[in-house]
Amino acid sequence: MNKITILIHCKDKPNIIASITNFIANKGGNIVYIDQYVDREQDIFFMRLESEFVSDTFSTLDFKTDFKSELAETFKMKWRIYSSEKKPKMALFISKYDHCLYDLLGRYNSGELNLEIPFIISNHNDLEHIAKNFNIPFYHIPVTKETKKEAEDKQLELLLEHKIDFIVLARYMQIVSDKLINQYQNKIINIHHSFLPAFIGAKPYHSAYKRGVKIIGATSHYVTEELDAGPIIEQDVTRVSHTHAISDLIAKGRDLEKVVLANAVKLHANRKVMVYNNKTVIFT
Amino acid sequence: MNKITILIHCKDKPNIIASITNFIANKGGNIVYIDQYVDREQDIFFMRLESEFVSDTFSTLDFKTDFKSELAETFKMKWRIYSSEKKPKMALFISKYDHCLYDLLGRYNSGELNLEIPFIISNHNDLEHIAKNFNIPFYHIPVTKETKKEAEDKQLELLLEHKIDFIVLARYMQIVSDKLINQYQNKIINIHHSFLPAFIGAKPYHSAYKRGVKIIGATSHYVTEELDAGPIIEQDVTRVSHTHAISDLIAKGRDLEKVVLANAVKLHANRKVMVYNNKTVIFT
Amino acid sequence: MNKITILIHCKDKPNIIASITNFIANKGGNIVYIDQYVDREQDIFFMRLESEFVSDTFSTLDFKTDFKSELAETFKMKWRIYSSEKKPKMALFISKYDHCLYDLLGRYNSGELNLEIPFIISNHNDLEHIAKNFNIPFYHIPVTKETKKEAEDKQLELLLEHKIDFIVLARYMQIVSDKLINQYQNKIINIHHSFLPAFIGAKPYHSAYKRGVKIIGATSHYVTEELDAGPIIEQDVTRVSHTHAISDLIAKGRDLEKVVLANAVKLHANRKVMVYNNKTVIFT
Amino acid sequence: MNKITILIHCKDKPNIIASITNFIANKGGNIVYIDQYVDREQDIFFMRLESEFVSDTFSTLDFKTDFKSELAETFKMKWRIYSSEKKPKMALFISKYDHCLYDLLGRYNSGELNLEIPFIISNHNDLEHIAKNFNIPFYHIPVTKETKKEAEDKQLELLLEHKIDFIVLARYMQIVSDKLINQYQNKIINIHHSFLPAFIGAKPYHSAYKRGVKIIGATSHYVTEELDAGPIIEQDVTRVSHTHAISDLIAKGRDLEKVVLANAVKLHANRKVMVYNNKTVIFT
Known part of the structure; x- marks a missing residue:
């Protein structure tokens, strides 16, 4: 059938x-x-x-x-x-934070994700041991200002070679170039550690702390050329108070990031997301 | 059209x-x-x-x-x-609590509810002034053990005379008889002040306090012959702690009850609820 | 005692x-x-x-x-x-939206609020009948560009005459002047219909719709000279989807606004809020 | 100091x-x-x-x-x-589900937990490889009806030998005996996969599905002699609908279980929980 x-x-x-x-x-x-x-x-x-x-x-x-x-x-x-015969192929891009990586690989292992992960790319090798534990090929492609173009060519080569369908930036700490974005339009999923559009850019937990918000959030969105402004796939929030230091916000935020990113990945992999006018229609 | x-x-x-x-x-x-x-x-x-x-x-x-x-x-x-030419007609049954009544009438006045309220029935006359302020006919039908059957006949007469489509028990503090339930199957909406199936029956906030739960809830459901066991339409919850006395739970619960009941009323009035096997399918 | x-x-x-x-x-x-x-x-x-x-x-x-x-x-x-002998005195400022007004007066009537409401001020007279129903003096002080200064003097006179402790802007659609802000520092509570700092200023539900967020919010804060940038007292959020039109966001938002503003009022009236560095410490 | x-x-x-x-x-x-x-x-x-x-x-x-x-x-x-010189020692009891185990060990590794994990005990050896990856001693102590008493003696011996302060049942699928409960009163933390007191006992997700609830939950509590009736430390919930099959409830529930158990562990390890009258006082 x-x-x-x-x-x-x-x-x-x-x-x-x-x-x-x-x-x-x-x-x-x-x-x-x-x-x-x-x-x-x-x-x-x-x-x-x-x-x-x-x-x-x-x-x-x-x-x-x-x-x-x-x-x-x-x-x-x-x-x-x-x-339905063909599972989508997802490439994982990571840097040094391991929480989203552990979370996604745990779900992958338990059969919760309807997809394949042919490889992981990282600009650091700190988390290589995790890839090994889960038996997933790991490519260390360092990125410096000088080597950025070259690194991206290597990434693209791997992506095309493995016929990757979509990319997940699991706290990948590099700006992705327009070349990659154009090749994978509405197919690069990022997790941003704030309730967008509040606190765009770097260090959102620090900004949330400074503003004294009573709720923090995380947002998963497709990557577009404008930073943190792409179509939102999923968001979630949690309550905080004046007693929480920045380190507490970061710890509480990790739990949000994991679940929000995982939900976005599942929606995308199950072909439940449509994009138009920089917004998403999500059929559940 | x-x-x-x-x-x-x-x-x-x-x-x-x-x-x-x-x-x-x-x-x-x-x-x-x-x-x-x-x-x-x-x-x-x-x-x-x-x-x-x-x-x-x-x-x-x-x-x-x-x-x-x-x-x-x-x-x-x-x-x-x-x-769509015909708006559903809803009868409101109340007793002495006014929060759900104020909430529903406020929404009714602001045009948020796609329905008509031909009248309000109460077994007490404490809230008659509110009905008057909103210009809705109010029928005081007292209920005692002795007069219960007679009172229900009066209720049913009014319901049939006004061709009422569905009934909302907005904290109506009387058990509704099987006769009414059979006449209005899956058409009597109740608000129960707990997260069902926890704390069925009387004084759920007292039971929640005693059990030491960290979250309380409210549930709107269709009335069936078994107490608080009918198909659930809508639920919501809020966080509590050991610092909350029973009176605090009651106050916090009021906010839940209002929103949960209003949502259930809107879903029903917009014909978005289907019932089977004592459960609801809700198309949103 | x-x-x-x-x-x-x-x-x-x-x-x-x-x-x-x-x-x-x-x-x-x-x-x-x-x-x-x-x-x-x-x-x-x-x-x-x-x-x-x-x-x-x-x-x-x-x-x-x-x-x-x-x-x-x-x-x-x-x-x-x-x-504890002296209940704080709160002045209500309103315009044309009635949901926060009904909500606060309902709570006031039921004894949920530990405060007195000596009067209501409005720049329109649309809601005067509600004040009457609840037996609270209502002052209609229209505000135009030309009469703004004069209107504020009248407001201030009433506030001082009644020894008002704090002011609640229950969807009052006028910018409050610096004169009033200075007189009532950290004593003017506003409800903004977004999850601040996202969507500052006018029409936040329209902006939220346009951005395609999956969660909307409401924020209660003290009024400072910078628009929507004062210390946050309370926030809450609710989930939305692509199926919600702007009118749906507005309707869902009303429920948030009511609860968030009521909570902020209770915290302030019970002397549980301290302000420093444009943030709040809230003792619960 | x-x-x-x-x-x-x-x-x-x-x-x-x-x-x-x-x-x-x-x-x-x-x-x-x-x-x-x-x-x-x-x-x-x-x-x-x-x-x-x-x-x-x-x-x-x-x-x-x-x-x-x-x-x-x-x-x-x-x-x-x-x-503060002495970190509490926590023993982990597990069976075949790995999600809470991965979650706790991930947090342990990242320094989020202020405690030591001297060993893991399991009645199965399916998850031994995870213990190995995280370099934590793993004891396989099978439990059958015949060997139950003997197994518990082995467990207790290990607990005493390592001066364990508290025990966490991370989806450990065995009833713990009164002997252990008495030895570790209010020191054995369980995660139950429902919003207690609803759905006590086995297969709560199946019961939640059958009842047609619109929200599911997870509860972390201290183990007492009465099943799932001990003092509640932490609870959380998530929204579900008629479209969710039992397998979806289980998957969504896993995310709740992880966060709820981790929060309970942190509260206990940071000595923020007091127990009386089968309830908890939690200082945050």
Whole structure:
């Protein structure tokens, strides 16, 4: 049995839903999940649909071809179709903080994540032993001002060689270049240790402490050229008080970062996120 | 323009979604909202759908007739169809606590609630002045052990006379009889001041205090014959500590009760709740 | 029996706590609540203490005089001493939104707030009927660009005449002048409808919608000369998604605003808030 | 410099606080933290106090002796005094679930926990490799109905030999015997995967699913003879919906369990928890 997931967005028009469900039915598919959303302000239609096909002769490639000519062109859709046969491949970028790394690898090991991790890249080798414990190839690619371009070329080479689908910056402490961002648009997930848009940039826990906020947060977003301004995938918060020193905020924040990043990774890997106008539509 | 909302559940079968969307398209409807859920354990299909009809000749009654014969019988559906022309009518039952009453009437006045409140019933007259301030008819129907049956007959008479669609017990301090429950199945909404199923019955804040919990909650549910055991619509919680006396729990709880009950009322009035197996499916 | 509440802050020094508790014991007081906090970065000591005095001859005035000469001067304390005999007087400033007003007056009526509300001031008369229902004097003081100074003089006159202790801006849609701020330093409480420091200024729900945040918030803070930048007293948040239109954010936000403002008012009225370095220390 | 932490509870009486602070001052101590709470219902006084002593001749033993004769006996206090020189020793009991184990060891490694872990005991050897990676001795002590008594004797022997202060059951899937509970009263911390008192006993996620709750929780508590009924240290919750299968509840619950257990461990290790009447007083 084949199962495919379809993500669509286009200008809203009458009869889109019936046209799509008819198309699926005609192809012999049984829809097992359908969700849709219309942005009334912008008049944009979004849909996520999962369909099962039992026929021996079903071909995802043929399905895509027909979908394109029979539906997508008529409605001027932007669309993506995924087969459940293929798990997405995720590259992990890390530096020196280990909490998100341990958390993601723990979930990976327990089977919670529907993805593959072909390798880990780090600009430091402090955490190589963790990669080893979990039996995941580890590439140490140092980055200095002088070697930054060269380092990125090495990264890109590895990413392409392994056919990586998306990248997760698990507290990777380097600005990612436009070249990588363009190659992986809405496919690089970062975890920022504040409740964005509050406290953009470096040392957000210090800023939160100084401002005297009563709640701190963490935000997972897609990386765009503007720092910490990409589409937000997931956020969470926790309560703090005047008794918490900066080190307490950092410790409490670690727990947020882990869960928020893991949730964002799961949403992305399960093809539940659509991006438009620098915002996300999330089908759950 | 007519807008109708359809709620369906039935045994899951192939092609249900395509059949329904085709039916709507053939009737000249444009689907503006569709959401669906399948309980894989029980193999039950649920759907909520909103469709707009622009034709002058559209009749909700005809639509229902055809829906029944062409779809519902084939798939053995349980179904409800609502026209947006008619706002649901809600009766408020209260006793002596005013916080949920003020909250609901404040929202009603500000236009937040998509419903009508033809009257308020109370077994006490302490809060009559509030009903007056908001210009809502108030019926004082005292309830004693001796007069309980008679009081309920009066209540039922008022409910039927005003064609009430659903009842909200806004801290109404009387057990509702089976007669009323049967007449209004899954249409009587209660607010219980605990995080059910913890602390069923009377004085839940006292029990929470005694047990030393660190979080208290409130639960809104449909009333069934078993006390505090009906399908849960909405819950929320708040953090407490050893420093909180019972009176503090009660005060903090009031804020929960208001928001939880209001959310449940909105979900029900917007036809977003389906009930089965003593649980709710909530389409948001 | 007299009960007094003491709030102190000063440079941290050895033996402060023993000196204070000794002073109280010598005066015949029994300490029923003591809490303290030291900001290790700034080396500042904070204390909140409640003490009961049973003697017939106890005088709060004498106590203050002795406290000043025997303790406060030695340790160079900033201090405030309140007698429980006197409830604080709060003035409510409102405009056209009624949700915070209804909420605060509902709590006031139910005895939840330990304060008096001598009057309500509004720059519009839309909500006068609510003041009437709750039997609270209402002053309509319109504010235009031309009459702003004059209007503020009228406000100040009323505030002084009624010996108002603190002011609550319950969605009052006017910038308060420096004159009022200076007269009531750390005594004007505002509710801002965002999770500060995100979305400072006008239309924060619109900005939150545009940024695509997954959580919205509300913040209660003391008013300072810099807009929305004063010491934060209380914050709370709630989850939103792409399905929420701006009107939904506004409706969900109203529930946050009510609870956050009410909590801030209670903390202030119970003398549980201390301010320093534009931050709050909150003893709970 | 010596730093000691004192925990006291006794019948409330006038002048307790002044007596204690005087005693500390006379011994040359400087109080750096004081917090107190009175249960007005039961009339019980609780205090937590930290004091620094700079004298070369200060002896914790002498201090305890004098504290006992000069203060504790007068006020009939129950008391504990800890020196900061000695980190508490924690034994970890595990079975087959690794998420709490990874989480605690990650925090231990990063220096977040103020304690020592001399060894891990498990009734299975599935997770031995994790203990090895973190260089912590691992004892495999299988437990069957026949060997239960013998196994517990081995456990107790190890606990006494290593002078273990408290035990953490990190999803240890065995009932602990009364013998161990009596030896370690209010010193065995369990994590239960529900929002207690709801869903006591086995398979709480299954029960939560069946009841259709909208929020699930986790609870960390001290182990007493009655199952899942001991004093609650910490709880947390997360929102769920009808779309979550039992496996989703389990996955979301794991994140709760990790954070709730870690918080309880930190509170206990930092001597911030006092127990009475099967409830906890937590000084933060």
